[in-house]
Amino acid sequence: MLRRDYEGQHCSVASALETIGERWTMLVIREVLQGRRKFAEMQRVLGVARNVLANRLQRLTDEGILERRIYSERPERYEYFLTQKGLDLWPVFVALMHWGDTYMPQPGGPPVRLVHKDGCGGAIDDRRICERCGEHVTVRDVTGILDPEVERGIAEKLST
């Protein structure tokens, strides 16, 4: 059984944090949200110790937030995908991102801008509403546009 980090706290925030509040966990989910599905890719971009990453992926799979699919048998290799439970964490990311953009602004501007797909192109506000067409969007309706500098940094890490 998992250790209950916040025992005695009858609180949905505490329950959520017991599952996703460990160091690196949210950034591992961010990686998969951004389409980096392989252990080696995530490890390069995050620069996290391999055992920590393996532990987080295992826990997230056990919790039903990620599911893994084999893509190579020899050597055995998996790709990770978000389940619906995992995709439903997207509002937490949007909220954290807006707060971070507001209070810890990067010199070059926001590292990622969320944009409505499907020909609209409107910016997504902190309530996950398209500022152009007013649609209440979900993660599937949105694409994240990276700042070119950030994109270059990721490409560099992936190529080493």
Add this chain to the structure above:
Amino acid sequence: MLRRDYEGQHCSVASALETIGERWTMLVIREVLQGRRKFAEMQRVLGVARNVLANRLQRLTDEGILERRIYSERPERYEYFLTQKGLDLWPVFVALMHWGDTYMPQPGGPPVRLVHKDGCGGAIDDRRICERCGEHVTVRDVTGILDPEVERGIAEKLST
């Protein structure tokens, strides 16, 4: 200088987590959101070690998320209040709460229900919109109604 937990991650989510991602930090903010402003109250409800709580309150004050106001000179005692930067974390709580309510439901139903104040009484959805009147609410427009069982549990902790 604070240790940069997620060095090399040019990401607003990572920046936000560097500030609020430590164990207990979000629950300390939750306490202040719920109006428990004194060290002893928070310590009883959270059941956290005193040195950990003192550390988190100091860090949150240093980061400008909480501010403290003296209410007793001998002994020296403070109450903690959320700054605007702290209040602006409310969307993160709403998102975590909805996810926890959905995927880790408590046997007795949601521990807290968010309700529009000012005579409306509508429920607040996961986009922070009032389901009755359609207003886009902020933390100041909303009250959290605790499940009676949860409220009893908190009262018990506070009285010990």
